[in-house]
Amino acid sequence: MxxxxxxxxxxxxxxxxxxxxxxxxxxxxxxxxxxxxxxxxxxxxxxxxxxxxxxxxxxxxxxxxxxxxxxxxxxxxxxxxxxxxxxxxxxxxxxxxxxxxxxxxxxxxxxxxxxxxxxxxxxxxxxxxxxxxxxxxxxxxTADPALAAFLDGLGEDVTGSAETADGTTLVVTEDCNVRAAASSDAEVIGGLSAGTEVVKKGENGDWIQIDYEGSEAYVHSSLLEEKTE
Missing domain, CATH: 3.10.450.100 (NTF2-like; domain 1)
Known part of the structure; x- marks a missing residue:
């Protein structure tokens, strides 16, 4: 690099x-x-x-x-x-x-x-x-609780529905693409490394909605698992 x-x-x-x-x-x-x-x-x-x-x-x-x-x-x-x-x-x-x-x-x-x-x-x-x-x-x-609260609330504000703002913390199981829509044909707007934690904001078929850099995004459910303590 x-x-x-x-x-x-x-x-x-x-x-x-x-x-x-x-x-x-x-x-x-x-x-x-x-x-x-x-x-x-x-x-x-x-x-x-x-x-x-x-x-x-x-x-x-x-x-x-x-x-x-x-x-x-x-x-x-x-x-x-x-x-x-x-x-x-x-x-x-x-x-x-x-x-x-x-x-x-x-x-x-x-x-x-x-x-x-x-x-x-x-x-x-x-x-x-x-x-x-x-x-x-x-x-x-950590340094700015107002920022943490803002980012945590983005999914609810975007969807306007409490049902899709699940709030469950999920862990990425392997390096994967992040897509702009709930489809394998949708644009890849970034990627996540294995072990990264994301918060579930909603669900569309086999795709989990997350917040990615301030935007609504989707990861296939097969690449995520619920975080265990």
């Missing part, structure tokens, strides 16, 4: 600025194949006021014109002073004009890319980075 070069750093920082501003026009220049569902989710986001990019790292992609990017960042919750540490994973490619862009459809178009990214999550440096950010996330909530 290496610190991202100037071009990749600029791309990711511009992405978070546009994301916080809900600037779809700019996001379309930074993300190839930005899905209409993603545009709607960004435009209608209620609880995130902005984003701030942190350290950005890369690993070589499947060819010389691609990178897997690991972006440490913070998101700012509405009415909460403490910034929330988070980690995002992108697949970045060089387009025909020689510009670096986030490939918004990488996982839809290529199982090979998905498998490659999953394999990289077993690397010690990736595991260490994820563990570091996870600890920062937990420490932020």
């Amino acid at each position: 290496e610190k991202a070069n100037e071009e990749i750093t600029s791309l990711i920082k511009s992405y978070y600025t546009a994301l916080g501003d809900k600037d779809i026009t700019t996001l379309r220049t930074l993300v190839d194949n930005l899905a209409p569902a993603d545009e709607s989710k960004i435009t209608n986001a209620k609880y995130i006021e902005g984003y701030e990019a942190g350290d950005i790292y890369t690993k070589k992609g499947l060819d010389d014109d691609s990178y897997v990017v690991y972006s440490c960042f913070y998101y700012i919750c509405q009415g909460i002073d403490t910034k929330v540490p988070a980690l995002a994973e992108f697949y970045v490619v060089k387009d025909t004009d020689g510009n670096w862009k986030i490939d918004g459809a990488a996982h839809d178009d290529s199982d090979e890319i998905t498998k490659y990214e999953v394999s990289l999550r077993q690397d010690d440096d990736v595991k260490e980075l994820k563990a570091k950010v996870q600890k920062q996330y937990e420490d932020a909530q």
Whole structure:
């Protein structure tokens, strides 16, 4: 894992600025194949006021014109002073004009890319980075009870239904993808490492709804088990 070069750093920082501003026009220049569902989710986001990019790292992609990017960042919750540490994973490619862009459809178009990214999550440096950010996330909530309460309540506010805000703590049994909707064909918006704890917010068929970086997301139920003391 290496610190991202100037071009990749600029791309990711511009992405978070546009994301916080809900600037779809700019996001379309930074993300190839930005899905209409993603545009709607960004435009209608209620609880995130902005984003701030942190350290950005890369690993070589499947060819010389691609990178897997690991972006440490913070998101700012509405009415909460403490910034929330988070980690995002992108697949970045060089387009025909020689510009670096986030490939918004990488996982839809290529199982090979998905498998490659999953394999990289077993690397010690990736595991260490994820563990570091996870600890920062937990420490932020410990230091700010208002933040912890806010994050815990997101699922209820999003769904508007107490029945889906189950509140059960589940443990990820193996490294897995997090999807934007309850379908194996839905967009992969991130990943979780084995052992990560999540709170069940609802259920849709074989899929468990969770909160992922402030957004509604889904993990297949076969990859989760109830936490035991």
